[in-house]
Amino acid sequence: MTIRRIAALLLMLLVAIPAEAKRKVIIDDEGFGLMHMMLLADPDVEVLGITTVSGNVWVNRATAQALRGLEIVGRRDVPVVPGATYPLVNTEAATERWEALYGKLTWKGAWMKAWAEPTVQSTPPYHRPDDPVDLPWGNPTTKPAGEIAANFLIRMVRRYPGEVTIIEGGPMTNLALAQRLDPAFAGLARELVYMGGSLNPQRVRDDRSARDFAREFVNTPRREFNIRFDPEAASIVSRSPWRAITVVPVDPSTATQLTRALRDRLAAAATPEVARFVARMEPGFPMWDEIAAAVWLDPGVVTARERLYVDYDTMFGPNYGDLLSWHAAYRPGLGEQPADVVRAIDSARMEALIEREVARLGR
Template sequence: MRTLLRGLLVLLALLSASLAQAAPRKVIIDDEGFALMHLMLLESSDVEVLGITTVSGNAWANQAAGMVLRGLEIARREDVPVAQGATYPLLNSEALTERWEALYGKLVWKGAWMKEWVEPTRQSLPVHHGPHDPLDVPWGNPKGKVSGEIAANYLIRMVHEHPGEITIVACGPLTNLALAQRLDPQFASLVGELVYMGGSLNPRQVREGEAAAQFAREFVNTPRREFNARFDPEAASIVSHSPWRKLTVIPVDPSTSTERSAALLERMAKAAPREVGAFISDMEPGFPMWDEIVAGYLLDPGMVTRAEELYIDYDTQFGPSYGDMLSWHGPYRPGLGEQRAQVVLEIDPARLEALMVRTMAQGKARESAARP
């Protein structure tokens, strides 16, 4: 009898472990808009998107929230809550950026402050808005509304409710995360993993073509500069000194081997649910896949072909290197609380593209199964 009972207990333990492994990964997305990265995570059966928070970066936080709400309607995922986050960086501003440019030269991309390209480029220029302008979502304004909770407070509440279980995926400036850490010193230690897209080490133009050459302009003479960190350097530095259980950084470097090509968008659109496919078909091609690499790493870490363990910080001195990424191997770090990070340097682009198409097919299969 004891032998039988012992055997049943072992079987139950194995079943519990199997179920735990099969459970979707809990994710919160912190970003500055809505694009393929969101769709990959929303359509994947391996991820449970608990919520999405928005921050100013490429667009102002309110415009970003509108894009996310409309994107969720297109994906039929209105069940996912949206919390609007920080409108302004901690210290940086449009006026300071203009002063910096007068002293040290023009920035290629300024996000929400962008009014014109410095030189001709094939990429279109987004419509310029003020920080409090009414919603003007390119693919239609949403019917849904943001939650009444500020993004930093939402993040703090969720990690306390699910300690060690949530992965935060951040693909914009890190203002919301810095605010959450300053409000609650336990915040970072309660996050299972932070994966963020930001920073730049020494990107090389790998992919051929006009689009790759144009995006290479940003790092040819300034290899350590990247927009997400440059928009709010102080927030990036605070995040770099916060006690994360696991920290994964995806700088610009691996994106130079990728491109959101017209052919890839066509493949994804054909594989996706109908409304999502139409949305993808309308996307502008010719961009590196910065954020898509983040989603790809989350869903298939095996696509990473080279990574390095480094200690990271960002330059917060108002000078020519303001916002640039700083990095050290362990023995050489300053020892002021910099956190160890896994830094992704190279990926398998073909494997990423196959994954992107596959996640769309998962969404289509789930939609077909739900039909009466």
């Protein structure tokens, strides 16, 4: 056989081998930040869409932020699908009544008007759910998709059964609605990775910003905002038949921080437009959602994990929204699912991953 024929045969064999499929993901979150940028930039990831939900801000503001963020990073091809405006049961008035009975919450997201005590981080502006949106970094010119998030989530897992990972960075209202609309929803997804819950953080950075956030967990070690905003949704999702669940509680986040130095490194690695966007990010906050993206992109970031059955307290009392967890022999058996719970991460490895991914955007 001649060399030319051998080469032609090898070429045919290479063409016949299917290319490695990209990992499909839907991002469900309340805005746009480094987590989105990491997943959008990775060449092995296909972001099917961004679904938005109320949490840190109302869903109309989160939707505008996601649209504008995609414009900045040059990814207008990714659909943004608006989700739930309100939690399933919880309300701002009910939260104020709860605080009168059981004490002040540290962070209330869209319901936040003031910190309970002096804090390094700024107080976000207060908005009502139907207030017009005017973003400080420019308003989007693109429009959101014409369907609701729950329907989009169902449609995607049915189009790609067993292939779609859902990465949740906010309250789980959209996921709970999708599960109630379609009981097959969770089982059709590949996996769920979410940031939420707390088992009591043990490692805290030695600086004022980290201590300000970590002080909440001294007396309320099982409470965390994403869950507390919509505990009923979190409980529904935790008892849904997912193939796999990865829980990223706040535990590893208190050892992380978007410092000024890290922000400046990210901006220096980025294209000019992305750099301007990154430079506007307020430093001093833990890197909650970034951990969820990092452990999915690079499981080697995780240095400690635990297998637990997880649910959330939905009784309107002092522990409303707290994480409930059991080892297998002790679980109540009411539908709670096993979860891979991340307890600690390699912060330096995660920061290096974020820097690599941000540097890819717009190139």
